[in-house]
Amino acid sequence: MRSFAYVRPPDVAAAVRAIAAEPEARFLGGGTNLVDLMREGIETPATVVDITGLPLADVEELPGGGVRIGAAVRNAELAAHPLIRARYPVLSQALLSGASAQLRNMATVGGNLLQRTRCPYFYDEAAACNRREPDSGCGAIGGLNRDHAVLGVSDACIATHPSDMCVALAALDAEVEAESVRGVRRVPLTGFHRLPGDAPHVETDLAPDELVTAVELPAPVTTTSRYRKVRDRASYAFALVSVAAALEVRDGTVTAVRLALGGVAPKPWRAHEAERVLTGAPATEEAYRRAAEAELTAAVGRPGNAFKIDLARRTIVATLRELGREGS
Template identity: 75%
Template sequence: MRTFSYVRADDVDAALRAITDEPNAKFLGGGTNLVDLMREDIERPDTVVDITRLPLAEVEELPDGGVRIGALLRNSHLAAHPVIRSRYPMVAQAVLSGASGQLRNMATVGGNLMQRTRCLYFYDDAAACNKREPGSGCAAIGGFSRSHAVLGASASCAATHPSDLCVALAALDAIVELRSSRGTRRVPLVDFHRMPGDTPEIETVLADDELITAVELPPPPSGVSRYRKVRDRASYAFALVSVAAALDVQDGVVSSIRLALGGVGTKPWRAYQAERALLGAPATEESFRAAARAELADAVSLPHNEFKIRLAESTIVAVLRGMS
């Protein structure tokens, strides 16, 4: 790890000042991703601004029935929170399906949004990677591509976003609150992460001087919800495919549907096309399959990840079948 200076911010203004004043500075939350990447010499900040003691670790119930989650709330506390467990079980399930008990005790909600990909070539500084070293090429295309995205990939990058939580947040229409010295703005989670295009190194809309302060969830959708993760081990592995779904069926017809996918997209993937196909359709296996196919119609595979298209379809169908 390169040497860097360390600044601990005690309030949001101090954090914003530090990120503006210090050259090449980065915010440090739980450190579960950033510290690892710094040790691998992939992230090289000159200053880290420790924000773990900012007073942003509350879950607040909002008058409209939604909740506001402080960005520095740790994942384990989010998953254990009674309001989250009772009203947004999908969120708790997503968090608990990720990482390990130890990592969930460290990792923060804001940090979860900022996770970087687990692409093997991104992690290897001897390999070409447009995300790590813009313009260097992509060694994953033509290399080991089993973990890669089938949706949203470009010729520059097919790396997946590794978060479980973000998939649930995408399904729930979460809003990300961002603050900088210029003020506060609110960005839908589905617009927070960017498609790779020609600039895979730019992963989010977050500006260099902006801080994630909160994630807001609107009131939960009607019906039942579920997060289902499919992976190579029974626990402690990143998703091959994950599905966040909220489904309501009235008189045998889908009256409300939210669907998002993990492990298959270059960003947390809200499955709008599947939702459009399902809304108002009979809640049958045929509808579920047709909707899944609609979403995956544009999927493009690399040599080792073709199975994800089939797996995503069968997982979507299985999840919706189980909920209806």
């Protein structure tokens, strides 16, 4: 591991000044991803800026029924928070399905947003990986790709985004607040993470000198929501396919739907086409299936992961079916 300097700033302003002054600095929150990457030599910061002491660990109700979540809130605390459990059950469920209890006790909201792919080629220095080393190639495309993406991929990268939390946030129309020496800005969660295109090493819309300070959720369109995760084992496993869904049904018709997918794309995948097909449609199995098929029309399967397309279709339908029964 490369030697590094350590800084513990007293406030947010000092934290963003510290990283602005050192282009090779990295923020340290829970450390559940960054420390692993440093041990593997993938991240080699010259300075680690410890932000664990900053006042970013509150969950606050906003006027109008929304919620503001500080970036330093631990995943376990957020999942158990009464406001989240009551208004955004899909988010609480997504958080509880991620990692292990020990990791959830350490991992932060900001760190979860910024975690990097778990693609084995990314972690293998002997393998080609455009995220780790631009223009080196993508070993997964012609290699072992069972866990890889089928939506939003490119010839440069087919890695998936690992977060469960972010899939729920995408469905909930969350916004990310980021601060730098230039001021504060907000980015919709659906635009925060980038698709790989021809530059997969640029993974988010965040500038190198920006600090994620909060996530804001608008008032929910409905509290009838669910996170469904399909994986190889019941805990401590990443999603093969996951679905975050919120559904409102009135008089047998879908009046509101929010849908996002995990495990199938290089970013949390907001299913806009499925939402378009389903809004105003009857709350029936056939309508759910049409919506799922419309969303997955552009999916590209490879020998190892083509099964994900049908798995995603069936998981979407099953999740909507359950919510439709609850909301009718």
